[in-house]
Amino acid sequence: MTDSEVLEVERKYDVGEGDELPVLESLPGVDRVEAPEDESLDAVYFDTAGLALSSRGITLRRRTGGHDDGWHLKLPVAVGERQEFTVRLGKNPESVPRRLRRLVQVHTRDHDVIPVARLKTRRTTQRLFAADGTALADFSDDRVDSQTLLAPQERATWREWEIELIDGPKGLLKGADALFASTGHHPSALPSKLARGLGRKYPAGADPAPGPEPTGPASAVLLSYLRQQVEALKNHDPGVRENAPDAVHQLRVAARRIRSALATFRKLADPDVTGSLRSELQWLAGTVGEARDNEVMRARLLELIGAEPPELLLGPVAKTVEEHFDAAAHRARAKGLAALKSSRYFRLLDALDDFLADPPLTETAGKDALPTVGRLVSKQRKRLKKEVRALDAESSTPAADAALHEVRKSAKRLRYAAEAATPIFGKRASTLARAAEEIQEHLGDHHDSAVTRDLLRELAASAPGTSAFTYGRLHALEELAGEESRRKFFGAWSSSPPAPLRWT
Known part of the structure; x- marks a missing residue:
């Protein structure tokens, strides 16, 4: 893997363990679906002890396995969109790369950045193609086993679907919402796997502050x-x-x-x-x-x-x-x-x-x-x-x-x-x-x-x-x-x- 910076646009869905896969060929614009590929992913997530990054929806991880092993930093841009920075693995697995530390230091400040959770994922991926051969998106069926590394340690397991755009339009995600909803599957309320893995430790988002009103308080x-x-x-x-x-x-x-x-x-x-x-x-x-x-x-x-x-x-x-x-x-x-x-x-x-x-x-x-x-x-x-x-x-x-x-x-x-x-x-x-x-x-x-x-x-x-x-x-x-x-x-x-x- 080489260092890179991309805009990630994806949607995650809550799924039961025994639920059947959707018919992906029925998604709008999808002509064919590639044969499934299996991967085993092992990711350690880093944050401050006070979860300064998680409180802003930021994820920083070191992942091995799969085609994109390395360090990944994801900064929220909009709902379902994150700017992703990737850096190759270094010799020290506990040392966050300098560039990624710089990008989040306004949030981590002078606090130590430490491992806070470990997630192991068994992933089955299928690539979706248009009639002209354009790679539209990757559909992943993930089974996740998570363990928090902050005391008290907690474990959790779950299954989720994920569809991530490659060169497909955002309308494909709307089509996925409609297709999956027809079988009772809806977008996850949580922004990331880390949010689900941290469970009760995940920082609750602050309620929006009331906007100024002429007769409201100055x-x-x-x-x-x-x-x-x-x-x-x-x-x-x-x-x-x-x-x-x-x-x-x-x-x-x-x-x-x-x-x-x-x-x-x-x-x-x-x-x-x-x-x-x-x-x-x-x-x-x-x-x-x-x-x-x-x-x-x-x-x-x-x-x-x-x-x-x-x-x-x-x-x-x-x-x-x-x-x-x-x-x-x-x-x-x-x-x-x-x-x-x-x-x-x-x-x-x-x-x-x-x-x-x-x-x-x-x-x-x-x-x-x-x-x-x-x-x-x-x-x-x-x-x-x-x-x-x-x-x-x-x-x-x-x-x-x-x-x-x-x-x-x-x-x-x-x-x-x-x-x-x-x-x-x-x-x-x-x-x-x-x-x-x-x-x-x-x-x-x-x-x-x-x-x-x-x-x-x-x-x-x-x-x-x-x-x-x-x-x-x-x-x-x-x-x-x-x-x-x-x-x-x-x-x-x-x-x-x-x-x-x-x-x-």
């Missing part, structure tokens, strides 16, 4: 938004570890949204708890996000250089910029990965989980959402207006640049506050969020220009004589770009400033 608005963003942070953690495109950016955005919401809605929760969380989230976003800052500035500068006439590029400017950012990217990635492996990060995740599981709410949190949340969002809008009024529209000094950056941060906080309020305010809040986002984008371009100019001065100071001309020219172009984004901001503010929320 806390529901905050908690709903935080749940979304904490989940986003966890979902992007593996991508950062794997160096996936845009993962750093998305993780940092999630951390900033959480931090911003805790600030905007600070009156709804214990200030000591939210203050500590905000401090740690600032550390996380700043540390992991350095890699993103480098990506943005590198792309900006190389685009600027690429647009210049060749005769105006004197000296090895492009090469110097590439070398600068290569070294910076290496340092930033190492720093970000160190943060994601740290006890500090794991305790932040613990604290976020604890906050959502048992939120330290204030009396204000129980008040009606519409007026309470409306006032808190409006406070952010008023803060933004006050900062804009204090700006000098004619000044382009470093102090003026810094003031514009503060306005940008306030616009971002207003945007996130309006996003959080959208479930109860609807279009009014989403319109406010878009207006704040436009301001944020204009001033983001302005800030990127200011930071890029600082770097160009730094590079020019150590550049050979001929390169100084090009650095100076690039600096002048960035000054023009900064002025243009500044002009766009003041124009957007004059023509369509963020409108107030109304709830009475």
Whole structure:
């Protein structure tokens, strides 16, 4: 077996020991059924002692026997769909492969990953083919013998059917549901063999939290938004570890949204708890996000250089910029990965989980959402207006640049506050969020220009004589770009400033 990553789409069915097999040829699109093949599979499942993976529907196993022996990690995508990562067996059967550990460390954190169950399966498989020879799916008749490895150890045996798509359509599964239901067999209520093998130890899924309502408690608005963003942070953690495109950016955005919401809605929760969380989230976003800052500035500068006439590029400017950012990217990635492996990060995740599981709410949190949340969002809008009024529209000094950056941060906080309020305010809040986002984008371009100019001065100071001309020219172009984004901001503010929320 070679290492791979595939989307697994399958359905499992509860079956009695003496039940007869269905007539598979009657499934829609199935022309012929391959002769059955028997396999003996032996799988050991790994998790933390607290079953952190199982609580999220994740399975991690080492399996021998059959055509796909190796390590298997399955991450839930949707009902009946899981992303499956496979890695070849190594010399140490108890050592989870490094890549698979990385992919689940946001859940296992610094806890040991240990064997929690062993399942032995006698499998009979038949492949289903279409008339044109396409392999549609594999049908498996499994007889399972399981033993939990956590005290007290328990054993169980059962039989189940499984149909897993290969190149067949999802409609084939609907056809299987109908065919099997006609003989009294229905899809299993449990998501995996491990869930059934663990029995009473398998973590019960949490009941869905009530969504925000205009006349419901204000806390529901905050908690709903935080749940979304904490989940986003966890979902992007593996991508950062794997160096996936845009993962750093998305993780940092999630951390900033959480931090911003805790600030905007600070009156709804214990200030000591939210203050500590905000401090740690600032550390996380700043540390992991350095890699993103480098990506943005590198792309900006190389685009600027690429647009210049060749005769105006004197000296090895492009090469110097590439070398600068290569070294910076290496340092930033190492720093970000160190943060994601740290006890500090794991305790932040613990604290976020604890906050959502048992939120330290204030009396204000129980008040009606519409007026309470409306006032808190409006406070952010008023803060933004006050900062804009204090700006000098004619000044382009470093102090003026810094003031514009503060306005940008306030616009971002207003945007996130309006996003959080959208479930109860609807279009009014989403319109406010878009207006704040436009301001944020204009001033983001302005800030990127200011930071890029600082770097160009730094590079020019150590550049050979001929390169100084090009650095100076690039600096002048960035000054023009900064002025243009500044002009766009003041124009957007004059023509369509963020409108107030109304709830009475």
